[in-house]
Amino acid sequence: MADARTQVLGRVRAALAGTAPDPEPVPAPAGARPGDVVAHFAERVADYRATVVRCAPADVGAAVAGALPAGARVVVPPGLPEEIRAALADPLVDDGLSAAELDRVDAVVTACRLAIAETGTIVLDHRPDQGRRVLTLVPDRHVCIVRADQVVADVPEAVGSLDPTRALTWISGPSATSDIELDRVEGVHGPRHLHVVVVEGAEPR
Amino acid sequence: MTGTFVGMPAFPAAARDALADTQLRHNLAHATATIRGKRAAVVGEVEHWEALRLAGAAVKERALHGLEDHLVRLEESLVARGAQVHWARDAAEANALVADVARRHGADEVVKVKSMATQEIGLNEALAAEGIAAWETDLAEMIVQLGDDLPSHILVPAIHRNRAEIREIFLRRMADVGRPAPADLTDEPAVLAAAAREHLREKFLRAKVGVSGANFAVADTGTLVVVESEGNGRMCLTLPEVLVTVVGIEKVVPTWAELDPLLRLLPRSSTGERMNPYTSTWTGVTPDDGPQEVHVVLLDNGRTRALADEVGRQALRCIRCSACLNVCPVYERVGGHAYGSVYPGPIGAILNPLLHGIGEGTGDPQSRSQVESLPYASSLCGACFEVCPVRIDIPEVLVHLRSKVVDAHRGDRVPKPEALAMRAAAHTLADAKRLGRAERLAGRVGRLVGRRGTTPRLPGPGAGWTDARDLPTPARESFRGWWRRTGGRLDGGENDG
Amino acid sequence: MVTCINDALFPGTGASVVRLLRRLGVDAEFPEAQTCCGQPMVNTGYLDEAVPLVRNYVDAFETYDAVVTPSGSCAGSVRHQHGMVARRAGDPGLERAVTGTSARVHELSEFLVDVLGVTDVGAYFPHRVTYHPTCHSLRMLGVGDRPRQLLEAVRGLRLTELPNAEECCGFGGTFAVKNSDTSVAMGADKARHVRSTGAEVLVAGDSSCLMHIGGLLSRQRSGVRVMHLADVLAATEDAP
Numbered sequence: 008m009a010d011a012r013t014q015v016l017g018r019v020r021a022a023l024a025g026t027a028p029d030p031e032p033v034p035a036p037a038g039a040r041p042g043d044v045v046a047h048f049a050e051r052v053a054d055y056r057a058t059v060v061r062c063a064p065a066d067v068g069a070a071v072a073g074a075l076p077a078g079a080r081v082v083v084p085p086g087l088p089e090e091i092r093a094a095l096a097d098p099l100v101d102d103g104l105s106a107a108e109l110d111r112v113d114a115v116v117t118a119c120r121l122a123i124a125e126t127g128t129i130v131l132d133h134r135p136d137q138g139r140r141v142l143t144l145v146p147d148r149h150v151c152i153v154r155a156d157q158v159v160a161d162v163p164e165a166v167g168s169l170d171p172t173r174a175l176t177w178i179s180g181p182s183a184t185s186d187i188e189l190d191r192v193e194g195v196h197g198p199r200h201l202h203v204v205v206v207e208g209a210e211p212r
Numbered sequence: 213m214t215g216t217f218v219g220m221p222a223f224p225a226a227a228r229d230a231l232a233d234t235q236l237r238h239n240l241a242h243a244t245a246t247i248r249g250k251r252a253a254v255v256g257e258v259e260h261w262e263a264l265r266l267a268g269a270a271v272k273e274r275a276l277h278g279l280e281d282h283l284v285r286l287e288e289s290l291v292a293r294g295a296q297v298h299w300a301r302d303a304a305e306a307n308a309l310v311a312d313v314a315r316r317h318g319a320d321e322v323v324k325v326k327s328m329a330t331q332e333i334g335l336n337e338a339l340a341a342e343g344i345a346a347w348e349t350d351l352a353e354m355i356v357q358l359g360d361d362l363p364s365h366i367l368v369p370a371i372h373r374n375r376a377e378i379r380e381i382f383l384r385r386m387a388d389v390g391r392p393a394p395a396d397l398t399d400e401p402a403v404l405a406a407a408a409r410e411h412l413r414e415k416f417l418r419a420k421v422g423v424s425g426a427n428f429a430v431a432d433t434g435t436l437v438v439v440e441s442e443g444n445g446r447m448c449l450t451l452p453e454v455l456v457t458v459v460g461i462e463k464v465v466p467t468w469a470e471l472d473p474l475l476r477l478l479p480r481s482s483t484g485e486r487m488n489p490y491t492s493t494w495t496g497v498t499p500d501d502g503p504q505e506v507h508v509v510l511l512d513n514g515r516t517r518a519l520a521d522e523v524g525r526q527a528l529r530c531i532r533c534s535a536c537l538n539v540c541p542v543y544e545r546v547g548g549h550a551y552g553s554v555y556p557g558p559i560g561a562i563l564n565p566l567l568h569g570i571g572e573g574t575g576d577p578q579s580r581s582q583v584e585s586l587p588y589a590s591s592l593c594g595a596c597f598e599v600c601p602v603r604i605d606i607p608e609v610l611v612h613l614r615s616k617v618v619d620a621h622r623g624d625r626v627p628k629p630e631a632l633a634m635r636a637a638a639h640t641l642a643d644a645k646r647l648g649r650a651e652r653l654a655g656r657v658g659r660l661v662g663r664r665g666t667t668p669r670l671p672g673p674g675a676g677w678t679d680a681r682d683l684p685t686p687a688r689e690s691f692r693g694w695w696r697r698t699g700g701r702l703d704g705g706e707n708d709g
Numbered sequence: 710m711v712t713c714i715n716d717a718l719f720p721g722t723g724a725s726v727v728r729l730l731r732r733l734g735v736d737a738e739f740p741e742a743q744t745c746c747g748q749p750m751v752n753t754g755y756l757d758e759a760v761p762l763v764r765n766y767v768d769a770f771e772t773y774d775a776v777v778t779p780s781g782s783c784a785g786s787v788r789h790q791h792g793m794v795a796r797r798a799g800d801p802g803l804e805r806a807v808t809g810t811s812a813r814v815h816e817l818s819e820f821l822v823d824v825l826g827v828t829d830v831g832a833y834f835p836h837r838v839t840y841h842p843t844c845h846s847l848r849m850l851g852v853g854d855r856p857r858q859l860l861e862a863v864r865g866l867r868l869t870e871l872p873n874a875e876e877c878c879g880f881g882g883t884f885a886v887k888n889s890d891t892s893v894a895m896g897a898d899k900a901r902h903v904r905s906t907g908a909e910v911l912v913a914g915d916s917s918c919l920m921h922i923g924g925l926l927s928r929q930r931s932g933v934r935v936m937h938l939a940d941v942l943a944a945t946e947d948a949p
Contacts, residue, residue: 011299015461018516019280028278032466033270035473036263051486103500106417106451126479126487139501140450140492144443162487166472171433172293174498177491182443185483186352186368187375187401189243195351195405196412197443197490228890541877545894589888591881591895592752594848611790614754615797630883634750638758641713641745642765651717666927676889681896681924684718691711691720695739700727 038161051127055180068094086135114148220552222585250484272529289434293496307338326350327425364548477601514567536596558596571620658685725943748786781846835865
């Protein structure tokens with residue numbers, strides 16, 4: 008008997024006999040075009056129960072510190088910009104911490120790859136300023152810094168500028184569930200608190 | 213409702229039992245009304261929704277029309293990125309592959325992301341038979357698993373349960389399988405969610421093997437996509453050392469860019485959100501981040517049979533959003549269990565017969581008649597097609613599958629009464645003279661048996677009508693008779709209806 | 710086209726269509742060769758059995774400019790299912806003929822509003838009315854608010870909103886018998902909504918759906934009458 012691969016592909020071929028393949032990728036309609044993408048983003052993030060703070064570049068440190076409860080144990084990725092790290096009192100720097108170790112940490116502070124205004128989404132591609140995937144998952148509070156120039160209008164722009172060969176995490180508000188009577192409740196396994204610090208007027212990196 | 217879908221009665225009988233459960237009907241009506249409202253609001257704010265639906269349908273059509281090429285490319289991309297690719301013709305083969313991975317790592321448990329494909333193949337039961345516990349980590353799946361229940365909705369498998377029932381299940385069962393529910397547990401959804409968080413966290417932290425499905429598999433990059441809300445998916449995809457993903461072959465999307473319309477369509481159609489809280493994508497092994505051994509099982513299990521059906525093929529476009537369930541008046545009243553499958557509702561009514569095949573002599577007579585009853589579990593109202601984000605014309609496929617059921621029985625030695633009735637009706641209706649004679653006869657019979665213009669209780673299948681509804685008697689004079697008598701002259705004696 | 714249900718069970722509705730169309734100056738005829746569009750067979754899966762009915766339909770109506778029918782469901786069947794039946798028959802001639810006849814069929818409200826361009830048909834109906842948009846007129850044909858426009862122009866008529874109006878009543882052809890429990894559960898909810906409006910009359914554009922909802926309302930002794938849109942539009946002060 009033929010192996011499973013040969014047989015499945017053979018069945019596919021037989022099922023489609025006489026059907027011409029569609030060679031060209033299918034274009035999708037344009038996404039939303041909000042006038043002020045940054046304001047739109049801030050509004051949409053807040054709509055899904057994230058806390059949003061907009062600030063000038065000079066105030067990032069204070070905004071981040073303000074998002075953390077007093078005495079919180081904080082972890083940061085190794086590549087977090089120095090001016091942000093400097094605002095934190097003795098943060099733990101991730102060097103391959105175990106999940107159990109991360110479970111004893113209260114909060115994580117990261118940058119992001121981009122943000123999507125229409126859906127209020129932050130996308131991480133897990134470069135050194137964002138850290139490994141587990142870093143923004145296990146601690147209960149995630150503080151994420153978004154530069155205004157990182158905000159794109161809608162999903163098509165995001166898909167177009169992301170590198171699919173990197174692991175990606177799209178985050179739209181805190182962890183949530185609709186599994187009880189289809190009513191949305193925030194906070195299950197992922198971080199139950201999402202703070203977004205939007206930095207306006209910063210120089211693009 | 214416990215155990216298994218195997219041996220379920222045909223839809224009408226299962227529906228009758230479900231309709232008698234008033235708590236179930238209340239839970240369903242509340243939940244589906246909530247989600248319908250949310251969906252309508254977020255779909256309404258998208259300017260080009262119809263164009264987006266067309267694009268989503270076109271992407272999936274393109275994926276299906278070139279499926280062989282896309283699957284081969286997907287495999288190449290995955291292997292190039294360090295993943296191990298396996299192929300499974302059927303459920304047993306897929307289950308054995310997953311069990312083998314777990315066994316090789318000495319795992320006696322796995323943590324699972326919510327996945328329709330693994331439910332379809334009965335993976336949990338197969339792993340249990342090998343001494344491996346599979347922990348469902350999606351809240352609704354966990355409610356179903358703890359309650360020894362069956363899923364009844366694609367998105368919210370525990371939709372048939374209300375908060376009070378969920379609290380009772382947590383209190384009764386959590387202690388048996390891990391951290392107990394707190395004694396002061398209330399039925400507040402937030403409190404119940406917190407209990408699930410505490411209960412599952414120890415399982416996430418110790419698990420060696422994670423098992424998932426995928427919403428999409430991108431052929432040109434080898435990227436897999438999981439769309440979720442709670443973060444349990446991220447836990448399973450990130451914490452274990454080993455990850456096995458079971459992917460139906462129809463999940464292929466040709467290129468990365470073509471994910472775009474689908475990522476815009478799915479959350480709004482499914483949970484009624486602009487975007488779901490978490491979407492994870494990964495491409496093979498990501499060095500020093502997440503599982504360092506990654507397996508992908510490409511699953512057929514009837515999909516190629518569905519693909520061979522030129523009309524039914526479109527069902528494979530389904531992205532499992534469950535919008536069709538939420539708008540279906542039949543689903544809303546009978547719930548998901550009556551469909552006898554992990555795929556309930558309108559999409560289940562077409563997908564199950566397509567995956568299993570109609571008239572191919574497969575299965576025992578009971579499961580055959582169960583599958584054959586599904587295309588009739590619809591009033592063909594069309595609400596499902598209207599909301600489907602990838603434009604699956606479910607009513608069209610239902611009618612097509614009904615014809616396959618009828619055709620499969622054309623050779624029966626003893627024809628069904630329905631077939632005889634349809635043939636007789638068609639014979640009468642094919643000729644106006646025959647119809648006129650039948651109408652005159654019916655008018656006379658109606659006058660004899662009917663009181664006040666209402667037909668008395670009918671025998672046989674007709675009782676299904678007259679048990680609950682009045683039925684008018686045939687008119688004394690048909691329209692045809694009146695026209696013939698008067699030439700349609702309105703002064704020529706009004707017709708008495 | 711007078712549907713088979715109207716022909717045998719509700720002939721008055723057919724007469725209303727004739728009266729209404731003639732009042733609007735249309736030369737309306739009833740080709741006696743017509744029988745049934747074949748939808749009951751098609752929707753139950755008996756495609757072979759439907760072939761002679763489709764042939765008969767095509768023969769009966771091929772010479773007319775427009776075919777008007779008081780049924781969204783039958784118009785939908787002609788427009789969307791006859792092609793499928795003709796292809797099944799493997800008869801290219803029938804397929805060509807079907808393309809021609811399918812394009813000329815109009816549900817009554819479509820014909821009045823789109824072809825004749827009228828919304829006020831001069832009707833008088835001094836009653837409190839609620840309107841149920843039937844699934845096939847709503848979703849298969851997309852008649853939109855045409856029936857409402859027509860009803861709103863009827864003198865004396867007070868239109869009240871039907872809650873959950875766009876939800877199916879549960880008729881569904883043979884569904885009403887094959888899945889009678891579910892069908893009745895759907896119809897009971899529809900009847901409850903109808904009663905909640907306080908209307909005297911429930912109006913819809915399909916006699917089959919009305920037969921189902923009306924059968925429940927009658928069994929409940931609700932006192933609510935059901936009437937086809939054509940019967941309301943045909944009513945005048947002289948001939949109520």
